[in-house]
Amino acid sequence: xxxxxxxxxxxxxxxxxxxxxxxxxxxxxxxxxxxxxxxxxxxxxxxxxxxxxxxxxxxxxxxxxxxxxxxxxxxxxxxxxxxxxxxxxxxxxxxxxxxxxxxxxxxxxxxxxxxxxxxxxxxxxxxxxxxxxxxxxxxxxxxxxxxxxxxxxxxxxxxxxxxxxxxxxxxxxxxxxxxxxxxxxxxxxxxxxxxxxxxxxxxxxxxxxxxxxxxxxxxxxxxxxxxxxxxxxxxxxxxxxxxxxxxxxxxxxxxxxxxxxxxxxxxxxxxxxxxxxxxxxxxxxxxxxxxxxxxxxxxxxxxxxxxxxxxxxxxxxxxxxxxxxxxxxxxxxxxxxxxxxxxxxxxxxxxxxxxxxxxxxxxxxxxxxxxxxxxxxxxxxxxxxxxxxxxxxxxxxxxxxxxxxxxxxxxxxxxxxxxxxx
Numbered sequence: 001x002x003x004x005x006x007x008x009x010x011x012x013x014x015x016x017x018x019x020x021x022x023x024x025x026x027x028x029x030x031x032x033x034x035x036x037x038x039x040x041x042x043x044x045x046x047x048x049x050x051x052x053x054x055x056x057x058x059x060x061x062x063x064x065x066x067x068x069x070x071x072x073x074x075x076x077x078x079x080x081x082x083x084x085x086x087x088x089x090x091x092x093x094x095x096x097x098x099x100x101x102x103x104x105x106x107x108x109x110x111x112x113x114x115x116x117x118x119x120x121x122x123x124x125x126x127x128x129x130x131x132x133x134x135x136x137x138x139x140x141x142x143x144x145x146x147x148x149x150x151x152x153x154x155x156x157x158x159x160x161x162x163x164x165x166x167x168x169x170x171x172x173x174x175x176x177x178x179x180x181x182x183x184x185x186x187x188x189x190x191x192x193x194x195x196x197x198x199x200x201x202x203x204x205x206x207x208x209x210x211x212x213x214x215x216x217x218x219x220x221x222x223x224x225x226x227x228x229x230x231x232x233x234x235x236x237x238x239x240x241x242x243x244x245x246x247x248x249x250x251x252x253x254x255x256x257x258x259x260x261x262x263x264x265x266x267x268x269x270x271x272x273x274x275x276x277x278x279x280x281x282x283x284x285x286x287x288x289x290x291x292x293x294x295x296x297x298x299x300x301x302x303x304x305x306x307x308x309x310x311x312x313x314x315x316x317x318x319x320x321x322x323x324x325x326x327x328x329x330x331x332x333x334x335x336x337x338x339x340x341x342x343x344x345x346x347x348x349x350x351x352x353x354x355x356x357x358x359x360x361x362x363x364x365x366x367x368x369x370x371x372x373x374x375x376x377x378x379x380x381x382x383x384x385x386x387x388x389x390x391x392x393x394x395x396x397x398x399x400x401x402x403x404x405x406x407x408x409x410x411x412x413x414x415x416x417x418x419x420x421x422x
Contacts, residue, residue, distance in 0.1 A: 042054055043079075043082060045078050047062075047068060047069055048069035049066035050064030050067070050097055051063050052078065052079060057089075058090060059090045059092060060084075062091070062092070062093045062094060063094045063096065064094075064096060064097055065096045065097075067097065067098045067099030067100070068093075068097065068099065068101045068104050069104075070101035070102040070103070070104075071101060071102060071103040073103055073106075074104075074105070076103070077103070077104055080107075085109070088108045089110050089112055090111070090112065090114075091108075091111065091113070091114045091115070093115060093117055093120065095117040095119050096117075097117065098121060099121060099123075100120060100122070100123045101127070102124035102125040102127065103124070103126050103127065103129075104127050105128050105131070106127065106129045107131065108128075108131045109132060109133065110133055111128075111134050112135055113134075113135070113137075114134060114137045115138045116138065116139045116143060117142070118141050118165075119142060121142060121144045122147070123145065123146050123147060124150070125148045125170065126147070126148070126152065128151050128154060129149045129151065129154075130153045130154075131151075132153070132155045133156050134154045135156045137157065139161070140163065141165050142163065144165055144166060144168065145166075145167065146166065146168065146173050147173075149170065149171075149172045149175070150170060150173050150174075151173060151174050152172050152175050152177075153176035154174075155176065155178050158180060159181065159182070160174075160180065160183065161184075162183070162184065163186065164187070164188070165186070165188070166188065169185075169189055169192065169193060169196060170193060171194045171195050171196065172196065172198065175198040175199055176198070176200070177197075178200060178202060180197075180200045181204055181205075181225075182206070183197070183205075183206050184206075184207040185206070185207065187209040187211060189212065190212065190214075191212065191213055191215075191216070192208065192212060192214070192215045192219050194216035194217045195216070195219065196216065198218050198219070198220070198221045198222055199221070202225050203220075203226055204225045204226060204248075205227065206220065206223075206226065206228070207230065208235075209232065210233065211232070212232045213234060213237060214237035215231070215235060215237070215238050215239060215242050217241055217242065217262075218239065218241045218242065219239065221243070221245060221246075222244070222245050222246075223243075223246050224247045226248055227248045227249065230253075231252065231254060231258075235255055235258065236257040236258060238260075239262060240263045241262070241265065241267065242265055243269050244264050244267045244268055244269070245267070245268040245269065246266075246270065247268070249266075250272045251272060252266075252271065253274075254275065254276050256277040256300075257277075257279075258280065259279055259281050260280070260281060260283075261276070261283045262284045263286055264284070264285070264286050264289065265288075266288050267287065267289040268289065268291070270293055271288070272295055273294075273295065273297075273298065274297055274298070275297075275298040278299065278300045278302075280299075280301075280309055281309060282309065282311070283309060283310070283311040283314050285312050285313060286313060287311075288314055292321075295322075295324060297324070297325050299325060300328070301327065302328055306325065306327060339353060339401055340352040340354040342399065342401050342415055344392070344417075344419055344420065347392050348381075348389050348390060348392055349389070349390040349392055349417075350388070351363060351365075351401050352386060352387050353386045353403065363379070363380040363388045363390070363402070363403045364378065364379040364380065364402055365377070365379075365401050366399070367392070367393035368397060368400070369395065369398075370397040372398075375396050376393040378392075378393065392419070397418065399416070400415070400416050401414065401415045401417070402414050
C-alpha cells in the first residue's frame with residue numbers, strides 16, 4: 001500500500017517501485033523462515049523436585065535427589081505437554097533420583113534405550129508402558145518394585161536382566177512384550193501376579209525362584225513359544241488359566257504344595273505329560289481342555305486316592321482321549337525317553353532307546369556326506385526290546401537319529417554319530 005501511494009503521488013518511478021516491492025517480499029519470507037519451531041529442541045524444565053533436559057540428539061536426562069512425580073496420564077508429563085513425545089529416543093536417569101512415577105514415560109513411540117540407576121527403588125504403574133521400540137533397558141541393583149503395567153506392551157523388548165534387589169512385580173508388568181524370549185525372576189520375588197507375562201508370544205523359558213508362593217491368573221497365558229518353566233516346590237496358590245494356550249509346553253510337574261488345579265489352568269497347551277501331586281483334591285473345570293496331545297498323567301498317589309479327587313470334565317476327557325494314568329511309585333518319576341546309543345553294525349545302524357518309549361511311533365535317520373549334504377532318509381526296519389535297526393545309506397559320513405511320538409512330535413533331541421566308510 002505504501003509503494004502504491006508513493007507511485008500515485010509521483011514521488012517514485014514505476015521501475016523503482018517494482019524493485020522496492022520485490023525487496024520487501026524477499027525480506028518478509030526470510031523473516032518467516034527464521035521464526036522458531038513450536039516444539040524445537042533442546043528444551044529443559046522442572047518436574048516436581050527433579051530437573052529434566054532434552055537435547056537435539058533425542059536424549060532426555062533426569063537429575064535430582066527426589067522422585068519423578070506421578071502423572072494421571074502420559075500427556076501430563078512436561079516432556080509430553082511441551083510437544084516432545086516423538087523426539088525422545090533415550091532416557092538417562094542420573095544417580096540420585098529415587099523413583100519413577102506412574103505414567104511418567106508411557107507411550108514414547110521412538111524410545112529405544114533406558115538407564116535406571118540403583119538409587120531408584122520403585123518404578124510406578126505404566127511408567128514405560130506402550131513404548132513399542134524400547135529394546136535396551138539397563139536396570140541397576142537397587143530397584144525393589146515394578147508397578148502394574150510398568151513395561152506393558154513394550155513389543156520390541158527381547159531381553160531383560162532383572163536386578164537381584166527386586167521384591168515386587170505388579171500385574172501385567174510385562175504383558176504384551178511379544179519379543180521377550182527369556183526371563184529369570186529374582187529370588188526375593190514372593191508372588192508372580194496376574195497377567196505378568198500374558199501374550200509374551202516369543203517367550204521360550206521362564207525361571208521362577210524357589211521361594212515363590214503363588215502364581216496369579218493367566219500369568220503366562222498366550223505364551224505360545226514357552227517350552228521350559230518350573231513351578232517351584234513351595235508354590236501353593238495358583239490362579240486360573242496360568243498356562244492357557246502355551247502351545248509349546250510339553251511336560252511339567254505340579255508341586256506337592258498344590259491342592260487345587262484351577263479352571264483352564266493348562267487349557268489349549270501342548271502338554272504331552274504332566275505329573276500331579278497326591279495331595280491334589282480338585283481339578284477345576286476345563287483345566288486340560290483342548291490339550292489334544294496329552295497322553296500320560298503321572299499321579300504320585302494311589303488309585304483309590306485318585307478316585308476321590310473332585311473333577312468334572314477331566315474324567316470324561318481321560319476316557320475319550322485315551323489318557324493313561326500312572327499311580328504311586330510309577331507316577332512319582334517318569335524316566336525321559338532318551339537315545340542311549342547309535343552305532344554302526346555292517347550295513348545297518350543300531351539305535352538303543354531308553355526311558356519309556358511306549359508312545360514312540362517312528363524312528364528315522366538322516367544320512368549326510370562329508371560336506372554336510374543330505375544323502376537320504378531311512379525309517380526303522382525292525383525293533384527288538386528298545387533296539388531299532390535302520391538301513392544305512394552307502395557312503396554316508398554322518399547320521400542323525402530322530403524319534404517321534406504318535407503325533408509326529410520329537411520325543412528327544414536329535415543324536416549325531418559319525419560313520420566309517422562302507
